Amino acid sequence: MNILILGSGGREHTLAWKINQSKRLTKLFVAPGNAGTADIATNIPIGVNDFAAIKKAVIEHAINMVVVGPEDPLVNGVHDYFLKDSELRKVPVIGPQKAAAELEGSKEFAKEFMKRHNIPTASYASFTADSLYKGYAFLETLKAPYVLKADGLAAGKGVVILNNLDDAKKELKHMLVDAKFGEASATVVIEEFLSGIELSVFVLTDGVGYKVLPTAKDYKRIGEGDTGPNTGGMGAISPVPFADEALMDKILYRIVEPTIEGLKKDNLPYKGFIFIGLIKVGNEPKVIEYNVRLGDPETEVVVPRIKNDMIDIFDAVANEDLDGVELSIDERSASTVMLVSGGYPGTYNKGKEITGLKSIEDSLVFQAGTRIEDGKVLTNGGRVVAITSYGKDFEEALNTSYGNIEKIHFDGMNYRKDIGYDL
Ligand code: AMP
Ligand code: GLY
Numbered sequence: 001m002n003i004l005i006l007g008s009g010g011r012e013h014t015l016a017w018k019i020n021q022s023k024r025l026t027k028l029f030v031a032p033g034n035a036g037t038a039d040i041a042t043n044i045p046i047g048v049n050d051f052a053a054i055k056k057a058v059i060e061h062a063i064n065m066v067v068v069g070p071e072d073p074l075v076n077g078v079h080d081y082f083l084k085d086s087e088l089r090k091v092p093v094i095g096p097q098k099a100a101a102e103l104e105g106s107k108e109f110a111k112e113f114m115k116r117h118n119i120p121t122a123s124y125a126s127f128t129a130d131s132l133y134k135g136y137a138f139l140e141t142l143k144a145p146y147v148l149k150a151d152g153l154a155a156g157k158g159v160v161i162l163n164n165l166d167d168a169k170k171e172l173k174h175m176l177v178d179a180k181f182g183e184a185s186a187t188v189v190i191e192e193f194l195s196g197i198e199l200s201v202f203v204l205t206d207g208v209g210y211k212v213l214p215t216a217k218d219y220k221r222i223g224e225g226d227t228g229p230n231t232g233g234m235g236a237i238s239p240v241p242f243a244d245e246a247l248m249d250k251i252l253y254r255i256v257e258p259t260i261e262g263l264k265k266d267n268l269p270y271k272g273f274i275f276i277g278l279i280k281v282g283n284e285p286k287v288i289e290y291n292v293r294l295g296d297p298e299t300e301v302v303v304p305r306i307k308n309d310m311i312d313i314f315d316a317v318a319n320e321d322l323d324g325v326e327l328s329i330d331e332r333s334a335s336t337v338m339l340v341s342g343g344y345p346g347t348y349n350k351g352k353e354i355t356g357l358k359s360i361e362d363s364l365v366f367q368a369g370t371r372i373e374d375g376k377v378l379t380n381g382g383r384v385v386a387i388t389s390y391g392k393d394f395e396e397a398l399n400t401s402y403g404n405i406e407k408i409h410f411d412g413m414n415y416r417k418d419i420g421y422d423l
Contacts, residue, residue, distance in 0.1 A: 004029045007069025010368035010386040011296035022311040036367025068095035075105035092318035100268035103290040117262035121287040122191040129176045147191040152184030196281040199240045203274045209323035215240040216298040224418045235419035237394040238301035300386045301334040335397035336388040342412025344382035352379040356408040363404040364388040
């Protein structure tokens with residue numbers, strides 16, 4: 001089979017690495033890809049939202065399946081575009097259709113879905129500029145901290161948590177009236193604050209059955225001890241040690257199954273990954289958010305633990321035969337540490353030469369913001385490279401990653417030295 005992956009991050013390099021091991025692969029393409037994917041696949045320089053260019057590439061390269069990495073093209077309807085096109089209809093797309101992608105595209109939609117299907121989550125209300133004063137009144141009924149969420153996609157920046165009521169009111173006005181996040185904050189969801197430890201569960205569904213993939217925990221803040229601004233993710237571990245059988249049972253019966261059944265009841269066509277962001281409040285799991293894709297850098301620890309042939313799995317998703325697949329998961333733990341550009345998640349420089357990548361033997365190197373120029377690998381984004389290792393536990397895996405990081409260098413390189421510190 002010829003496969004096309006859409007995206008350019010560490011998630012997509014990891015998927016490419018995994019698909020590249022399949023006996024069923026003929027040719028692998030990544031659009032637009034990075035320097036890491038260029039090593040193992042053919043990069044096609046087109047954007048993930050340029051559907052016409054994607055169509056051209058699919059026909060030109062006789063692509064048999066498209067695997068979508070990021071959420072934007074899904075929310076923009078890439079899967080529907082394929083289904084509506086007579087030349088593309090027979091090419092399966094791994095990723096939900098637009099109507100279902102609203103689970104990530106609209107926080108209000110996701111909250112209504114959870115309410116309808118009795119899925120545990122924070123209580124909430126949503127507001128627009130017309131109901132600003134009702135929003136103020138609602139905030140007054142809550143206790144600090146106040147959680148404000150832009151309804152639409154805001155590149156991971158749309159959640160604001162404030163400790164002071166006046167600040168929360170100002171922020172609500174800023175989001176609704178001054179369009180702080182543009183169209184994305186035309187509606188704002190205000191939520192009850194939940195206190196607990198977070199974890200992520202990844203589910204793959206073909207719309208009929210589903211498989212629960214390994215759990216993971218990511219570290220979103222830039223600073224050690226979970227301080228400073230949010231990033232796309234600075235590291236991750238899998239499995240999550242506190243996700244024991246009792247907790248997983250609750251997650252399965254109260255959250256995963258009602259989610260899959262809810263998609264069917266609501267007629268939301270879904271063939272792809274569901275990323276369920278959870279928080280454990282006391283002993284009770286609650287949903288913080290749905291994403292309609294794999295997480296990054298969670299993919300860098302989840303996918304390396306899947307032992308099955310990835311094309312077998314995706315083919316089963318396309319053919320609605322996932323129940324016929326038996327997942328085989330590596331018993332070892334996996335940990336990843338993200339190397340980022342100095343200044344990230346604020347402003348940073350690109351184009352710094354990265355050295356030492358080839359000298360690493362006992363870790364997996366998954367590239368994110370990188371590109372090639374004159375045979376040199378250069379930084380090309382905030383998150384640059386993820387170093388993943390296996391171990392008997394996440395600490396052993398982390399030690400291997402931290403040891404290998406010493407061999408890598410680029411100007412301004414930064415990373416968190418405390419991944420897993422809270423476990
Ligand atoms: P999200 O973009 O929905 O993943 O939210 C970003 C982060 O905000 C989450 O990972 C949580 O750490 C935090 N968060 C979101 N919603 C809540 C909530 N209701 N209570 C406490 N923390 C939250
Ligand atoms: N690591 C969080 C995300 O992919 O959204």
